[in-house]
Amino acid sequence: MNVGDRIPERLGTDQFGNEIKASDYRGRKIVLYSYPKANTPGCTAEACSLQAHKDELAAKGYAIIGVSKDKQETQAKFAAAQGLDFPLIADTETELLQALGCWGEKVACGRRTIGTIRTTYLVNEEGIIERIMGPKEIKTKIHAEQILAL
Numbered sequence: 001m002n003v004g005d006r007i008p009e010r011l012g013t014d015q016f017g018n019e020i021k022a023s024d025y026r027g028r029k030i031v032l033y034s035y036p037k038a039n040t041p042g043c044t045a046e047a048c049s050l051q052a053h054k055d056e057l058a059a060k061g062y063a064i065i066g067v068s069k070d071k072q073e074t075q076a077k078f079a080a081a082q083g084l085d086f087p088l089i090a091d092t093e094t095e096l097l098q099a100l101g102c103w104g105e106k107v108a109c110g111r112r113t114i115g116t117i118r119t120t121y122l123v124n125e126e127g128i129i130e131r132i133m134g135p136k137e138i139k140t141k142i143h144a145e146q147i148l149a150l
Contacts, residue, residue, distance in 0.1 A: 001101050006127050007032065008099050012067065014087035015075035020065065022127045029061045030123040031147060034102040036116045038070045038078035038088070046118075046140040051084050053144030060148065061125070067091050067100075068116055106135075122147065 001007070007030075011020040022030075031050065035043040050057070050064050057064060067089040070078070075088040089096060094116075097103035102119040105112055118138055122131040131150065139146060 001099070001121070001129055001132075003129050003132060005129050007121065007123055007129060008096060011065065012089035012091050012096050013072065014089055015072055015079050017072065018087070020087050020089060022123075025063055025065075025123075026127065027125050028063050029125055031057060031062050031064045031120060032100075032123055033064075033066055033118075033120040033143075034097055034100065034116050035066060035068050035118055038068060038074050039081070042118070042140045043068070044078075044082060046138070046143045047078070047082055047084055049140065049142060049144040051082065051086070053148060054086065056148055057144060062122075062147075065089065067096055069094055069097065120147070122150070 007022050009022050011022060014020050035046060037043055064086040069091055071092055072090040075090045079088055091097050094103045097116055102117045104117060105114055106117050118135040120133040121129050124130050
């Protein structure tokens with residue numbers, strides 16, 4: 001997906017088994033972020049940064065939604081362990097990740113793999129992508145501050 005595109009209506013199922021739809025957020029902005037794997041250092045730092053600044057993001061009109069290929073149970077344990085109180089979509093079939101364009105080849109430690117590419121989509125009140133932040137731009141420990149500074 002690109003800036004100006006509408007995010008898919010059906011986003012997926014979260015850590016509690018709730019179906020998450022774009023229309024549920026109509027009238028609110030969304031920080032929709034993809035992360036490679038729950039309970040890893042970078043993904044934990046990113047999620048905790050967003051959680052720590054959730055009220056500031058909400059004051060700017062943003063709701064937070066995370067998505068990874070992890071199973072629902074893994075997402076639930078990750079959310080509980082880190083005190084995350086926003087939806088974490090369990091996209092085990094990579095439908096949303098592929099639709100967003102953040103599933104593909106990446107290089108880590110000199111190895112080429114296929115997986116989730118860390119990406120953040122800032123979505124407006126109508127469900128349209130206004131900004132895309134890629135893996136080279138995202139600093140996991142201060143990711144919320146990066147968004148707030150825009």
